[in-house]
Amino acid sequence: MDTTAHERPRVLLHDPTLRDGQHAVGHQLDAGQLRAYAIAANAAGVPVVEVGHGNGLGASSLQIGRAALDDATMLTTVRETLTSSRMGVFMAPGWGTAKDIAAAVRHGADIVRIAAHCTEADVTERHLDVVRELGAEAQGVLLMSHMAEPRKLAEQCALMVRFGAQAVGIMDSAGYYLPADVTERVAAIASAVDVPLxxxxxxxxxxxxxxxxxxxxxxxxxxDAxxxxFGAGxxxxxxxxxxxxxxxxGVSTGIGLREVLAAADIAAARVMKAPPSIDSTAxxxxxxxxxxGFKRPVLEAARAGGVDPIDLFLALGERQVVAGQEDLITDVARRLKVATG
Amino acid sequence: MDTTAHERPRVLLHDPTLRDGQHAVGHQLDAGQLRAYAIAANAAGVPVVEVGHGNGLGASSLQIGRAALDDATMLTTVRETLTSSRMGVFMAPGWGTAKDIAAAVRHGADIVRIAAHCTEADVTERHLDVVRELGAEAQGVLLMSHMAEPRKLAEQCALMVRFGAQAVGIMDSAGYYLPADVTERVAAIASAVDVPLxxxxxxxxxxxxxxxxxxxxxxxxxxDAxxxxFGAGxxxxxxxxxxxxxxxxGVSTGIGLREVLAAADIAAARVMKAPPSIDSTAxxxxxxxxxxGFKRPVLEAARAGGVDPIDLFLALGERQVVAGQEDLITDVARRLKVATG
Incomplete structure (x- = not known):
């Protein structure tokens, strides 16, 4: 079932276990955990291992959650283990800065993803430029992409390509899409740009x-997989x-099945408390x-405010609250309590 | 988000939590667990609550696993709780008999599903007949349906309809299908029969x-959901x-979302140790x-025989071992040990 090493993978799997998974553990992965999984992913032929705070470079803070390790330690720890996989990082302008990008590349990041809310690709220009100047691969991704129409996403992706992004695409940050939604959006973007999606x-x-x-x-x-x-929500x-x-x-990924199952077993044993499941709040x-990424703060705000977390999720959805508006969660919980109590 | 009560659901959700889930707990659900979930499912408007040993009526045995409760106790326990949901049972000829069907209907089963290996629908004739004579709804399902071509499945389903089945269909007993496989098979059956699929x-x-x-x-x-x-594997x-x-x-099910989330929370808290996840052996x-349903016996045989469970699953797949051939598992494990050791 393994593909041979010389075959060019048709689909490149980009693995943010050690970045998105941080959301599930309050950004508390330690160096031993990073090392154990990165070694196994590298051995399985995973093309890109992404690492960092759940919200990316520079995001470790009191408000969003302090990571157990600083960015430099996370990156150098993973970098040491990789012999064939490339290392990726994620950054949302506002949390991270050009300085964080420079440090990440210095610590061995091969790929830097710049993320923006789905309608705000214009904020990525400067940082995509910084990545290109530093010689790393620049990627641009649109967060909460279900909030924009296919045509808008295509236009925003085209903008990021114009800014220098060498791959662009969309994140279903809320887990909202049905397959037909994805088909429509990816097809629209594919017809607008000529870089990997x-x-x-x-x-x-x-x-x-x-x-x-x-x-x-x-x-x-x-x-991404x-x-x-292991990941947010x-x-x-x-x-x-x-x-x-x-x-x-029949789509080659260049990854060995037995080896990737072994890597997943290591992640299950070492990196997570339990595998994610789809509970009612999810x-x-x-x-x-x-x-x-709001799962933990919403559950906390619901408990503190004495409201049903499902009501709170639905109210936040109606308010179209997006990543970065963490402080709105307790505010919405309070209004909900007043309205229903 | 709830559909109104008078709207006729377009899709009927049939809920075997208290039957298929038994596989995950060695058939050990107790009366309190059955009652707690059945009350919640009934309150959510779940149309059919299926209950029994994981392998169905009459299957409780040393070889397959003895259930904590006998069929009569399971059925009467659930029956008492249902005010609007109908009660379903599952039976595979060989494990269950006509006598088991008669007892189940006496204990309040509204729907009796007769199951056969995907190419052996002819064994369902007598039992479908018994169900019809007793005045319950007779359904016919094909197990391990990925092992037969769409045309064969259509022919086998048509046969069960001729035998009196009022609904027929397929089980992806191994979790093998990709969506396109399902589309092809269900479409083939739909063109061959005129009863609910x-x-x-x-x-x-x-x-x-x-x-x-x-x-x-x-x-x-x-x-089925x-x-x-909660279910096998x-x-x-x-x-x-x-x-x-x-x-x-936009497809109505007649089930209230908030109420079914509450029922799932009760199942998570009371009925299962942990929600199922997709581990490497799965x-x-x-x-x-x-x-x-072979998950537990395969893991046990692999441990006892000193072989890798993944190798054992792959070897059993090559041998096309099907439900009912539990005794082959240790045999294949032994051959594997000889071959690789």
Whole structure:
């Protein structure tokens, strides 16, 4: 079932286990955990291992959550283990700065992803430029992409390509999409740009694998996936499952199935408390279109405010609250308490 | 998001949480657990609550696993709680007999499903006949349906309709299907019979929800789904997720979202140790096309025989071992040990 090493993978799997998974553990992964998983992913032939605070470079803070390790320590720890995988980092302007990018490249980042809210690609220009100047691969991704129409996403992706992005795409940050939504959006972007397209899914509606297949069928060639789905909220597309499914579909990934199953077992044993599952709040969060990284703060605000977390997710969805507006969560919880109490 | 009570559901969700989930706990659900979940499912408007030993009526035995409760106790316990949901049971000829069917109907079963290996629908004739004579609804389902071509499945389903089945369909007992496989098979069956079509999925490849959507789109109108996906192997289609997704698709199920989320929370708290997840052996089992109910015996045989469980799943897949051939598992494990040791 393994593809041979000289075969060029048709789909490149980009693995943010050690970045998106941080959301599930309050950004507390330690050096031993990073090392154990990175060694296994590298051995499996995973093309890109992404690492960092859940919200990316420079995001460790009291408000969002302090990571156990600083960016430099995380990056150098993973870098040392990689012999064939490339190392990726994620950065959202506002949390991270050009200085953080420079430090990340100095610490061995091969790929720097610059993220923006789905309608705000214009904020990526300067940072994409910095990445290109430093000689790393520059990628641009649109967060909470379900909040914009396909045409808008295509226009925003084209803008990031004009800014120098060498791959662009969309994140289903809320786990909101059905496969047909992904098909429509990826196809629209594919017709607008001529660089590899990225898709990043979340599993709130149990559709992350199906959505990733829909993305591949519509023209995406860079798919994010994590060991056991370890990631924010209901988790991401499950890496080892996607390898198996793409293999069945005859789509090469260059990753060995047995080795990626072994890597996932190491992640399950060492990196996570339990694999992500789709609990009732995750369903509500996905339906409402709320950022997956809000799971923990929403549950905390609901408990502190004495409101039903499902009501709070639905109210945040109605308010169209997006990543970066963490301080609105307790505010909405308070209003909800007043309105219903 | 709730559908109104007078609206006729387009898709009927059939809930085997208290039957398929038994596989995950060695058939040890007790009366308090059955009662707690059945009350919640009934309150949510779940149309059918299926209950029994994981392998169905009459299957409790030393070889397959003895259930904590006998069939009569399980059925009367659930029956007492249901005011609007109908009660379903499952039976595979060989494990169960006509006498078991008669007892089940006496204990209040409204629907009796007769199951056969995908190519052996002829064994269902007598039992479908018994169900009809007793005045219950007779359904026929084909197990391990990935092992037969669409045309064969259509022919076998047509045979069960001729025998009196009032609904027929297929089970993805191994969690093997990709959505396109389901589309092809359900469409073939839909063109051959004129009764409601059943689809029952497993989540080994992370596609149970997507496969269930594919089944609905191809013409299925009875979809099996369980709370948190509680079921054999990697679990079933997750009920509360499917309710949410069908609601987004504008397909009515007659089930209240808030109430079904509450039922799932009760199942998570009371009925299962942990929600099912897709571990590495589940991926191998799905890829190999091995019966999901074999998970526990395969893991035990691998440990006892000193072989890698993934190798054992793949070997069982190559041997095309099917449900009912539990005794072959240790035999294959032994041969594998000899071959590789």
């Amino acid at each position: 990225i898709f990043h899914g979340h599993n709130n509606l149990g559709l992350a694998v199906a959505n990733s297949l829909a993305a591949v069928d519509a023209g995406a060639s860079v798919i 994590t060991a056991r789905g 209901a988790g991401n597309t499950q890496l080892e499952v996607l390898v198996a499914v793409l293999d069945r579909r 369903v509500a969060s996905g339906l409402a279109g709320v950022f997956s | 059943i689809f029952h999925g497993h989540n080994n490849l992370g596609l149970a929800v997507a496969n269930s959507l594919a089944a609905v789109d191809a013409g299925a109108s009875v979809i 369980t709370a948190r996906g 990697a679990g079933n289609t997750q009920l509360e997720v499917l309710v949410a997704v069908l609601d987004r698709r 991926v191998a089992s799905g890829l190999a096309g091995v019966f999901s």
